[in-house]
Amino acid sequence: MQTQMWTVDKNVDNLKTYPQINEAAQKLKQKEVVAFPTETVYGLGGNAKSDDAVLKIFEAKGRPGDNPLIIHIANREQINSFVKKVPENALRLMDAFWPGPLTLILEKKEGVLSEKATAGLSTVAVRMPDHPVALALLEASCLPLAAPSANLSGKPSPTTAAHVADDLTGRIAGIVDGGPTGVGLESTVVDCTSEIPTILRPGGVTKEQLEEVVGEVSADPALKDTNQAPKSPGMKYRHYAPNSPFYLVDGNREEIQQLVTEKRNEGLKVGVMTTKENSGFYDANVVIACGERGRLETVAEALYDTLRAFNQEDLDIIFGEIFPEQGVGQAIMNRLSKASGLPIIQK
Structure with a gap:
């Protein structure tokens, strides 16, 4: 399959009238799949009402079919066609954070969306x-x-669009290149079907921000207990993994360097994921700084680009620093733990 690239300046007026946007929209109407930028990461879009389009998404990604997808809309009125009701807490969260990096779980109407998009839920x-x-x-x-x-x-x-092209060229109909994304981490997913909203996936909106709007917010136990099945789209399987074994280390930089030295003495090529504050400290084969520890939003923004950068290096093992799990740090650690898939090394 030939993958078309459309380059669009996100700062121009009346974008929906631009030929590049309309060409991409036409592909979507034809039940093809097209990648496009959001404020979080690039998404791979397909008609949520079409089984054929949704199957193409799963096939292009190699994603298991029991992993539901997030439905993206242009305005709030659209949800009336496929959602049974919108609870008061959900309305308040929409008012506060839409448009933005917040996904809400709501009760759906049957027979509108593809069952494959919602995994039959x-x-x-x-x-x-x-x-x-x-x-x-x-x-x-x-x-x-x-x-x-x-x-x-x-x-x-x-x-970035280049990241999409690296993975999906020849597998999808097109890519809309709108430049780098902003937040860098996927949306926060909140279940609004119970009285107390529940975070199923931490992301661009923090627990503290949610609680300022709706009061008490709980968290899915599966975020901490790996023996429990997660309920959120995109959380059921290992994600974000670099090619080399990736270990998070709960220790100071001297203790991490000791691990690096031990592995290098064994003849291994070692990488370290750190932040700008510590980038000059480590003696490793490859050291990549991922934002600033004093500004965790910069770590979130650079995280996936950093993980991909390690794939350009010929490494045997990677060690990564950990971050405090407050604010956006909770989402950062969630993604790093998924990327590692290995026990954290305690020092």
Whole structure:
């Protein structure tokens, strides 16, 4: 399959009238899949009402079919066609954070969306992205779009069109290049079907921000207990993994360097994922700084690009620093733990 690339300046006016957007929208109407930027990561969009389109998403990504997809919309009125009701807490969260990096789990109407998009569940995950290119494409297509991250399943999520092209060229109809994304981590997923909203996946909106709007917010036990099955789209399987074994280390930089030295003495090529504050400290084969420890939002923004950068290196093992699990740090550690898939080394 030939993959077409459309380059769009996200800062121009009336994007939905641009020929590149309309060409991409036409592909979506033809039940093809198209990658596009959001404020979090690039998404791989397909008509959420079409089994054929949704199957193409799963096939392109190599994603298991029991992993539901998030439905993207251009305006709040769209959800009335496929959602039974919107609870008061959900309305308040929409008012506060839409458009933005927040996905809400709501009870769905039957017979509207593809059952494959929702994995046969009685609920649907829905969000309104805060990106002019995404909103223009949604408006031009006149469709709700099922859109997981536009990467091969298990690989780091894409924050540039080049990342998408690396993974999916020849597997999808097209890529809308709207430049680098902003937040860098996927949306926060909140279940609004119970009285107390529950975070199923931490992301661009923090627990503290949610609680300022709706009061008490709980967290899915599966975020801490790996023996429990996660309920959120995109959380059931290992994700974001670099090619080399990746170990997180709960220790100071001297203790991490000791691990590096031990492995290098064994003849292994070693990488370290750190932050700008410590980038000059480590004596390893490859050291990559991922943002600033004093500004965790910069770590979130650079995280997937950093994980992909390690794949350009010939390494035997990678060690990574950990971060405090407050604010966006909770989402960062969630993604790093998924990327590692290995026990944290305690020092």
